[in-house]
Amino acid sequence: MTEHLTKDPYNIVITGVGGQGNVMASRVLSNMLVRKGFRVTIGETFGMSQRGGSVMSHIRVSPTAVWSPQIPKGMANLIVALEPIEAIRVLADYGNPSVKVLVNLRAIYPVGVITGEDEYPSEGKIRETVAALAAEARFLAATEEAIRLGNPILGNIVMIGAVSGLGVLPIDRELFETVIREWMPAARVEANLHAFAIGQAAVALKSPLPQREV
Amino acid sequence: MSMDREQKEGAEVLLMGNESIARGALEAGVRVAAGYPGTPSSEIIETLSRFSEAGKLYVEWSTNEKVAMEVAAAASFAGLRSLCVMKQNGVNVASDFLLHLTGSGTRGGMILVSCDDPGALSSVNEGESRHFARLMEIPLLEPADFWEAKEMTRWAFDLSEAIRNVVMVRSVTRMSHASGNVVLGPLPAVTAKAQFLCDGPVSDPDRGPVTSAPVIQKHRLQQEKLRKAAALFEDSPFNTYEGPETPELLIITSSACTLYSREAISLLRAEGRAGILKLGTTWPLPPALLKRHLRRTEKVLIVEEVLPFLEDQVKILAAEQAREIGIKTFYGKNDGTLPMVGELNPDLVAAAVGQILGIDPPAIPAEYREKLRALTAALPKREQTFCPGCPHRASFWGIREALQRDHRGGFVCGDIGCYAMASLFPAAGFHTAKTLHAMGSGTGIASGFGKLGPFGMEQPVLAVCGDSTFYHAAIPALINAVHQNADITFIALDNSGTAMTGFQSHPGLDVNAMGEASPKVDIAALCGAMGVPVTIGDPFDLIGTRVTLNRLLEEPGVKVLILKQSCALSPEKKVKKRFLVRVDEALCRGEACGCNRLCTRIFRCPGLLWNRERKKAEIDEVICAGCGFCAGICPAGAIRSEEAAK
Ligand code: SF4
């Protein structure tokens, strides 16, 4: 028995920068959905991901069919951005008036910004842009929360928790725990569960996490 | 997340295309698997190596693709099932052996898996390996989804044994690196003993010596095998049709393009008008099957990546059968309906189908599109560059300084690996690397340049080559340079691993693909044995590199410099910083630094920040890997490093 989706296929883009745990996030989420009985396709490009490039995973979820590993332009239902300007980059290609967007506010500067040649948009500008282009936009300080849990990489799990909190997919904490227990040493499970719960609560309560300077 | 030994038969799991191919080989009872790392193929051998076990499954990273294929062939000759794996251009490397192997035939089932990279997402070519199947006269299979990748690989072994020849399975990046649901099958208990029976006459395929001679007889036999494969393909479950009985448009497709075609029809709501003939057996095409489908339509669109391989074959069959099936209108690559370069996607296919059927693909509202355009322009790009603390950045900086002091317009012939970035993105290699072709070609090209002195060429010639690439293909080129007495400086960028593709083992390391201790082959000793001077240096020693290079550039003949320093991502380096580095603001010249702000604008290590407010350079402690190199480049000595406490 598979549960109901608002769209078939339901299209998710997880985006970020190499080293943020993007691939891990997309696999955790997809494995949860496979356990729910869905057909899932993940499309990834990670050939050069170690060297500072943008990394993007496309996830297609369907009760019945295998869909292409590339989402058609303008057809994302949910965008999960581990890095703020990557949210905007993905919106440019896959955005549409009904898309929902989750943004981790922690910026990772491209080399051009580091060297002072390019300018990185302000947090205010980022919020404004995403809000203007999305039907629903949520901003989280996921990396900061993860640092408090002891490891910035857990920001990706905070974001997966946020997806659960959004209530658009039939995934919950128990399911997350089952999946994570399978591929993590027991010692790391607790921190992951915490990270998930933080993200989930932040979105479900309709009040974003405390905002800090990023 | 990857397939592991614990997962049980019957479980439905999410597997990457490459993992699914590996699983198919395991379910077929593969005993020997060999390959050379290359994106997007590497995870197949990596997955199999986790299942390796003495006497059950032997897995190796070979020095190059040709050797990998030879290793796999030996297992087949000894009656075992074997697999060789490579990326598209690897098939070129293996092709000389393949030509002879397909003539001699095989015994135990043997599969060649080639993973192509349409769109060159992680390659410097978008070469198509499918043409090799035709050229070498062997059957070709192409999976169109993740589950099928496993089933097809498994069946390919049966086919290989049925026709006694190599079977080629071709994947693409969007199949190999995408994931989907796969139901696991049983892993058979394998017991066959390896034995090479070779005491019979040449004409005996089971007990004779294995060779492609006598050529004409063997070639004839090879073509009979191919006809047998075509006959089996006529009712292969890997060829399917979905759509109306008599479609207005018949799409003929294979591989990932099947998923794009399905998506295109769905986007256009053209289910009642267009049908998809999905082919899993793409060479040789089964003629009766094609005839049956071509008969039912007037218009045919062939959707494939990258060149019109299927398209050409379908047209030949259609011409041969024209009397029975009538005249068709063909759409595809040749008439420009679909682009002849780059990868396809659902949008490109939808546009093509829409154009033929007169349907507009769904569009997002104009007002939103306008908003998108206005709000998303001018995002800072993410430029690809060497990692913080990468020894290559330091090596190229040393080369840059040496060439600047040399004043004769010297240049570097580049090669394949992370350090190819020096040729691809001029800023990454500080404008020193000027050629980039196949594995090992930098050295071969340098060998040629190095003989142009008598033609008036005065520029010093350098070649760079990574450690894995050195063993793969640079050795013959270097020997050539030595023997021809070419004037070149050969620099081995030895970072102790195949960093680009994820640290696979190679002959310079003391561990093999199965994690066993294995003897290593020393680059310096090999070069020394060629009789040329060898210097070993540390790329992080800037002055040392520069002084050595300036000396070598003056000397005639072949000179070898080995710059040794492990990759910044290698496990031992990720643990701890070697130096604590900071910028002394009082000394930093800021905007007044040369005309360029040398450290941030030219050197560009991501660990160095330009602070716009203070107009000074700064170290980002989170990103800096602590290599300490940048302390040596600042003309004002403002970047300070001190050894980190142990
Ligand atoms: S992976 Fe290693 S070799 Fe490649 S760019 Fe990074 S540090 Fe350099």
Ligand code: SF4
């Ligand atoms: S020490 Fe300098 S060159 Fe090395 S990683 Fe840090 S910032 Fe980059």
